Amino acid sequence: MSRHRTLRAKVRRGIAKWPVLIVVFVVLIGLGWLILSWTGGVLDKRSQALAQNCSEGDAVLRLAATPSIAGAVADVARAYSATRPVVYDHCIAIEVTSLDSSAVLDGLTTAWDEQKLGKRPHAWLPDSTLWANRLTALNAKLVGSAPKSVGTSPVLLAAPEAAAPVLKEFRWSDMPEVTDWSKFGQSWGRFSVAMPDPATNTASALAIQSALAGGAGPVTAESLGSDAAKAKLTKLAAAVPPEVPATTREALRRLGDSATVNAAGFSVTPVSEVDLFKHNTGKEAPSKPLVGVLPAGPAPVADFPYVALGGTEVGEAEVRAAQAFREFMTEPAQQAILARGGLRVESTQDRPSPSPGVSWSAVTENLVPADATTTQQISSAWASADRGGQVVTVLADVSTSMKPRLDKVKSALRGQIDRSVSGSFGLWAFARDLDGSKPYRQLVATGPVTEKRDALRRSVDGLKTSDGSQLYSALAACYEAAHDGFVAGRVNRVVVITDGASDGGIDLAALKSRLHGTDLAVSFIAIGGEVDKGALTDIAQTTGGSVSVVESVDGLEAALGQVLSTNA
Known part of the structure; x- marks a missing residue:
């Protein structure tokens, strides 16, 4: 019996080692592949994050906007920032400053005063292409790309509440001829249109252009040199009130403070629709809103062009960012923001409400504007007529x-x-x-x-x-x-x-x-x-x-x- 036990003790069965080694090897390969995949994904994500997190740092696009729409443009800028825009590996922030167009033009073409105006802008949004034309005439290199309109605003006559109803048949071409309210059956005395310097006030410049056109336009260099045009300018200059406010804003203030027609020293003043809307609804709104009258016939229109600026102060990132923001502003959602601010845009007929004094009358025909050179010549012809x-x-x-x-x-x-x-x-x-x-x-x-x-x-x-x-x-x-x-x-x-x-x-x-x-x-x-x-x-x-x-x-x-x- 002891012999049998000895034989059984010597016989042992075990598991083969080679299958285990194969399994371990396969597991190691799988783990290695997973680790490599995970590492690669992390690196890819880090690379993408580096680009999205602006490897070249932050960049500020400074935009100077005319005061009437600066608030709406700032709203658009905030919407743009929410998209986390990246240009040339720079995170872009938009800084909107409200500046009068005359101050921007002077600063760009002389010496930019940072203490007075803030830092020099990379883009400009004035109320009219007239300003882009002036900048081009003074130094074409400062205009980085062709201006593009982001909205429009027709030019109206701002009038006291009592005077507005009787002007419903008034036409811009009447300005050189009408000198007395008796033309409209009223006994208010002299009828005069206050036109602040058209070189610095867009509404005045466009009103004069409309008066000279006498119809749909455009005014040309040839027609401007005619005896008929010089006669119209002479009559317009003779009808200028003794004291003309320096700015459209001041003219509106004086009209708004007047209790009766002509108490301001003049009867009416040209103004863009959006400027009148801002005047009547702003912090210093008059107790009685001025009424905007859309004269009959072709309407002069301020076109609010976005101008990407050029010059040594504008880097490549700012150039690209200016172009990108310009395109963003013309998208329907952003156009709706500008419409709520008082501009007219093609993508919506919505208008701000309430809007005292502004009826948003339909414009059936636009004045065809003069070309850039003739525009300058109109202003200089007016300067040769005004006040001697x-x-x-x-x-x-x-x-x-x-x-x-x-x-x-x-x-x-x-x-x-x-x-x-x-x-x-x-x-x-x-x-x-x-x-x-x-x-x-x-x-x-x-x-x-x-x-x-x-x-x-x-x-x-x-x-x-x-x-x-x-x-x-x-x-x-x-x-x-x-x-x-x-x-x-x-x-x-x-x-x-x-x-x-x-x-x-x-x-x-x-x-x-x-x-x-x-x-x-x-x-x-x-x-x-x-x-x-x-x-x-x-x-x-x-x-x-x-x-x-x-x-x-x-x-x-x-x-x-x-x-x-x-x-x-």
């Missing part, structure tokens, strides 16, 4: 470098002379040794343009080039003559057209010592890239003038119109 016109002395560069440009300089000057309604005009030329050893010649002494128009035309036609470009010596002599002929109570200015730097005669310091202050402004139109812009800017700032930079002579007419359009 300006006193302008032009100093034209006739150095050899101007030879390929001279024909267009002549055309621009002839056009300005022909379109001037009143005021005074004079013409000088400069190069070197034009009059004996003098680098300048007075061609026509500054005097009433109506008396000297023929002499001015002949002198312009006779311009020819010569060697040299002694700008500073010529300007000193021209400035002294203009200063001696200064006409009190009028805008006096010297306008210099040049394409190069001064190459002889007195230096800049000597010239500046002969300038007398800011009553007589010196403004430059600089053609091409050979000018000493720093020196010209120094002279302009010393006298309260301006510098317009045009890349080619093709921009001269618009620039000349812009320079001569302001009554300040």
Whole structure:
């Protein structure tokens, strides 16, 4: 028995090792694959998160908006920020600032004052393409892309409540002719339209354009130079009330504070619909809202263009962000926000409510606007008519470098002379040794343009080039003559057209010592890239003038119109 037990003890059965090893190996492979997959997913997610979390940091897109719609634009900006926009690996934030368009234009084309205006914007939303045209005329490089409208607002007549019902048949073309309320069967005396300076007030500029068009438009350079257009401008200027408020906002305030018709010193004033809506519903709303009257016939319309700005201060990220935000603003949801703010947009007919004084009347026909150059010429023609016109002395560069440009300089000057309604005009030329050893010649002494128009035309036609470009010596002599002929109570200015730097005669310091202050402004139109812009800017700032930079002579007419359009 013991033998049998011994045999059983020696026989043992076990599990084979190779299947276990195979199972372990397969499990390890599976775990490895899972780990690799998980690690790869984490890395992918981290990579995506890095892009979405702005590997290049934050960037701020600064947008200057006209006050009437700045609040609505800020609402759109908040909606855009909620989408967590990323441009070129930058997280984009939109900063909207409410600024008058005249302040933006001045800042962009002179020296931006951060203490007064905040940081320089990357984009601009004024109330009209008129402002984009002016910026282009002063320095085309500052316009980064073609303006795009985000909404519209027709121009109305703001009137006291009692006066509005009797103006239902009024047309913009009536403005030069209607001077008394008796035309409407009323005994309120003189009928006058207060038009704050059209160079800085869009509604005034568009109202004047409508009056000149006499219909659907557009006003052209040819029609503007006609006797009929000059007669209309003369009548309009004669009908201007003795004291015109500087801004549309101030005109509305004075009308709103008046208890009776004409108590403000004028009867009505042009205003965009959205500006009137804001005036009647804002913090300083009048106790009795002003009433907006939509004149019969084609309506002038403010088009609220979004302008992406250019220049060295705008980086690539801001350029792309400006374009992206512009497209966002034109989407239906954002258009609805702008509509609630008082603009008219195509995607909805909704209007703000309540809206005292604003009936949102249907516009059946829009005025066809003048082109960019004619727009500037309309403003300068008005400046030549308003309050006796300006006193302008032009100093034209006739150095050899101007030879390929001279024909267009002549055309621009002839056009300005022909379109001037009143005021005074004079013409000088400069190069070197034009009059004996003098680098300048007075061609026509500054005097009433109506008396000297023929002499001015002949002198312009006779311009020819010569060697040299002694700008500073010529300007000193021209400035002294203009200063001696200064006409009190009028805008006096010297306008210099040049394409190069001064190459002889007195230096800049000597010239500046002969300038007398800011009553007589010196403004430059600089053609091409050979000018000493720093020196010209120094002279302009010393006298309260301006510098317009045009890349080619093709921009001269618009620039000349812009320079001569302001009554300040």
